[in-house]
Amino acid sequence: MEFVTLPMHVWLDTEFFSADWTIVLNSQKAFRVNSKVLARYSRYFYKLFASAIRAAQPAMTAVTYSDPLDFSNLMAYLHYIDEHRDSERVPTETNAADDSMNEQFLGSLMQDAVLLKRRLSLAKHFEIPFLIDAIVSTAIKKLSPYNCWMVMTTAVDPECTCKLLYDFAKDFILEHFVAATEQPQFVKLCSGEQLCELIDSKYLNVPAEIVIFDVICRWIETEQLDRSKYFCDLVRRMRHFMITDTQLEEMSAHHLAQTAEWQSILSTYFGKDRTADSRERQRSRLPHQVAFLCGGLLLHERNRNCSTKAVQIFDPVMSETIAHENFSPALNSRTSNAVCVALNNSVYLIGGLVLQSEYHINAEATNDVLVFDLRLRIWRAACPMTTPRFSACGCRHCNSAQQC
Numbered sequence: 001m002e003f004v005t006l007p008m009h010v011w012l013d014t015e016f017f018s019a020d021w022t023i024v025l026n027s028q029k030a031f032r033v034n035s036k037v038l039a040r041y042s043r044y045f046y047k048l049f050a051s052a053i054r055a056a057q058p059a060m061t062a063v064t065y066s067d068p069l070d071f072s073n074l075m076a077y078l079h080y081i082d083e084h085r086d087s088e089r090v091p092t093e094t095n096a097a098d099d100s101m102n103e104q105f106l107g108s109l110m111q112d113a114v115l116l117k118r119r120l121s122l123a124k125h126f127e128i129p130f131l132i133d134a135i136v137s138t139a140i141k142k143l144s145p146y147n148c149w150m151v152m153t154t155a156v157d158p159e160c161t162c163k164l165l166y167d168f169a170k171d172f173i174l175e176h177f178v179a180a181t182e183q184p185q186f187v188k189l190c191s192g193e194q195l196c197e198l199i200d201s202k203y204l205n206v207p208a209e210i211v212i213f214d215v216i217c218r219w220i221e222t223e224q225l226d227r228s229k230y231f232c233d234l235v236r237r238m239r240h241f242m243i244t245d246t247q248l249e250e251m252s253a254h255h256l257a258q259t260a261e262w263q264s265i266l267s268t269y270f271g272k273d274r275t276a277d278s279r280e281r282q283r284s285r286l287p288h289q290v291a292f293l294c295g296g297l298l299l300h301e302r303n304r305n306c307s308t309k310a311v312q313i314f315d316p317v318m319s320e321t322i323a324h325e326n327f328s329p330a331l332n333s334r335t336s337n338a339v340c341v342a343l344n345n346s347v348y349l350i351g352g353l354v355l356q357s358e359y360h361i362n363a364e365a366t367n368d369v370l371v372f373d374l375r376l377r378i379w380r381a382a383c384p385m386t387t388p389r390f391s392a393c394g395c396r397h398c399n400s401a402q403q404c
Contacts, residue, residue, distance in 0.1 A: 113150045113153070113154050116135075116139070116150070116151070116154050116160075117154050117157055117159065119135055120132070120135060120154070120155075120160030120162055120165075121159050121160045123135060124160055124161075124162075132162065132164075135162075135165075136162065136164050136165050136168070139151055139165055139168070140165075143168070143172045145179040145180040145182070145183050146183055146185065148169050148172050148173050148176075148180050149173075149180065149183065149185040149186055149188075149189040149190055150185060150189060151165060151169040152166055152169035152170060152173065152189075152194070153189045153190075153191075155169060170197075170198070171203075173198060174198060174201055174203045174204050174205060175203075175205050176205070177198070177204055177205055177206055177215075178205075178206065178207070178211060181215045181218070181219075186219070187218065187219055187221075187222045188222075190219065192227060192229075192230035192233075192234070195215075195216070195219060195230070195234060196230070196233055196234055196237060199212055199216075199234060199237045199238065200237045209238055210247055210251070212238050213235065213238060213247075214251060216231070216234045216235060217251055217254070291313070291314040291342075292311065292312075292313055292314075292340050292342055292347050293311065293312040293313070293314065293340070294311050294335070294338065294340045294347070294349050295307070295308060295309060295310070295311070295334060295335035295336055295338065295349075295352070296308060296335075296336045297336050307334035307336060307355040309334055309335075311372075334354065334355040335349065335352045335353065335355075335366075336352060336353050336355065336390075337351075337352050337353045337390040338350060338351050338352025338353075338390065339351060339352070339392050339393070346371050346372060347371070347372040348369065348370070348371055348382070349368075349369070349370040349372070350385070350389075350392075351365070351366060351367060351369075351385060351388065351389040351390050351392060352365075352366055352368075352390050353365055353366070353390045354366050354368075364388075365388035365389065365390050366388050366390075367384045367386065367387055367388045367389065368381065368384055368385075369381070369382040369384055369385060370382065
């Protein structure tokens, strides 16, 4: 048995893997690895085998990785993909065997923070992009109010940072904020910085601002000494004009200890005039109950009709029409007489008349269906109607858009 440092060109030579290898991890567990799998995925494991101890027969190597079982499972997963796939794409739900293998390697991720961290660390250690995609895809499908905090917290752990997974978990919490904050994991796992970021988001889905204050108080209540320092910063991020000082004081009295120190914090905050700041900040969060005005014709000078690409939002709470480039970028074409319906975090613009220029009289009916994604803030084309249509009525019913 001799100590060998493997040059890269030797490592990438498939003949180097002419026989199956027996892997010994930390002198704890030995198992055989299919040579074809090692050859195909060799570029991911070069770091692991770069310095190896080999014997003539059978070929053996002693390598170091912290978790032998994890590595064994990974090899089984790669072997499965190699046998069933023509490329390094993640197995999908189209095959029962795929489901079984995914469940074996990834299925318990969403119930076990330690396992999720180990799997992400494994994928990052060997820099296997399609494995990271598989983990993220599995996590996204199984996100729930119960596990979303665990996923978001794990995704920012320095040992297994995964921004993509963090973003998906954050979006899920923003959409299901009430249900997510009712879980015991919320007060245990959510940090002050994360809660500030969530409350400050214009995509936070809450029925009323007072709900946010209740969440803040419950979060602080569990560890008042450590968390009270976040109180003013958290409350400042709310849209205060929708809540009276009386409501805020009553709820804080219900949740928070009435110590002299805490009373000082409350009086410092409640003594400020927050009306102007609150009204301005209300504009920065897209309300969930609004009307969208897309395109149309404007009465211009000399009684001439002028077409527009503008999109505006009428907010019934503020009793005003607002236009903000973050929420309502202009349409790609001058459209009038179209149906506009808001549904499932998107705005649907259906049919209508397309005008060629600002004062162009002639217009052409269209069968286009455009969708504005409120999250991504982009317009995209959806499946068009079979025939052009304009001046129709539209409504929302049972999570579908109806045109009459």
